[in-house]
Amino acid sequence: MEKIDRQSVEFRSNKAFNFQTASAKLFDSVSLMANKMTTPDRSTAAAFPQYLAGEVVADSVALQWPGLYARRWRLPRVVDHFLVPATPEPHISCNLRGMAEFRERDVGGTWITRQIHGGDLFVTRSRTPYEVDFRSPPGEELDNLSIHIAVEPFLGALEARYPGKADHVQVVDYFGRDEILWPICLTCAELLAARVPGKSPLIAALTQLFAAHLVEKYTDAAAKTLAYRGGLPIRQLRKVEDYVTGHLAEAISIEQLAELVELSSSHFAHVFKESTGMTPLQFVTRQRVTRAQQLIRETSRSLIDIGLEVGYTSPSHFAQVFRRVVGVTPNQFRSSL
Secondary structure, three states, rough: OOOOOOOOOOOOOOOOOOHHEEEEEEEEEEEEHHHHHOOOOOOOOOOHHHHHEEEEEEEEHOOOOEEEEEEEEEEEOOOEEEEEEEOOOEEEEEEEOOOEEEEEOOOOOOEEEEEEEEOOOEOOOOOOOOEEEEOOOOOOOOOOEEEEEEEEEEHHHHHHHHOOOHHHHOOOOOOEEOHHHHHHHHHHHHHOOOOOOOOOHHHHHHHHHHHHHHHHOEHHHHHHHHHOOOOOOOHHHHHHHHHHHHOOOOOOHHHHHHHHOOOOOHHHHHHHHHHHHOHHHHHHHHHHHHHHHHHHHOOHHHHHHHHHHHOOOOHHHHHHHHHHOOOOOHHHHOOOO
């Protein structure tokens, strides 16, 4: 069985972008133009791979896993405005390795920019298609595990948790870290690599784990009832994220964020890290740098102005933090575009 080193997964890559090498080569890329011509608004987990970018290197369909569609993907360095169809099955996207500047939006909507690292997770059950694009530095291509939970076991878990209300409970979209879901994803990747057949009781147990955890943490019903043990409810995380995004030019303290969710500073710091895998300070820094990347890509404004907009009054401090997170200075990042 292939072992994924759970201790060595880098949550932040310190490797610099080799922009000199990259500028001398064409990016391996996928464009939305051809993709949009063939991708339907809605699909199924079974048909999902034919509409996405990248190479599927392992697929649970060949192993006849009941109730679970798991695929290991190797993604290209650059994907431009790619359309992802909606599926009825809940979807977990787990980034095992690599890093990228990632953007997503509803079709024709406003782009949301994030910096993806190993250990980041997406959870969704989108009812509509959405667009994504991303760019990875050389040698940091994304190694992704895509998991769809079949409707039947997911509804079974919903009914067990919320009797008589399963039809009215919705999955809540999430991006971040999850210290419970992450090792389950790693186990799934190992079972997939080992080609464990669907008849194995391990697969049934794995499916139940995925379904139960999504129901317990990533539904609107869970958000209304989840206690602070084990982390913040999704709606509270969204509240914190929205506040940070709207106040990047200002100083942001743990006390301010804790007040938003009516917790003490120490308790907030504890449950926030349980929910995201990051301290509040690390999260704020990551949001500042992600916004700076977006402004550098999309505007010709000076780096000093951009630094000020994301909360850095000192250009040297801005450059230092940006390099620590991204791997290059803001000036090098702009030169690579």
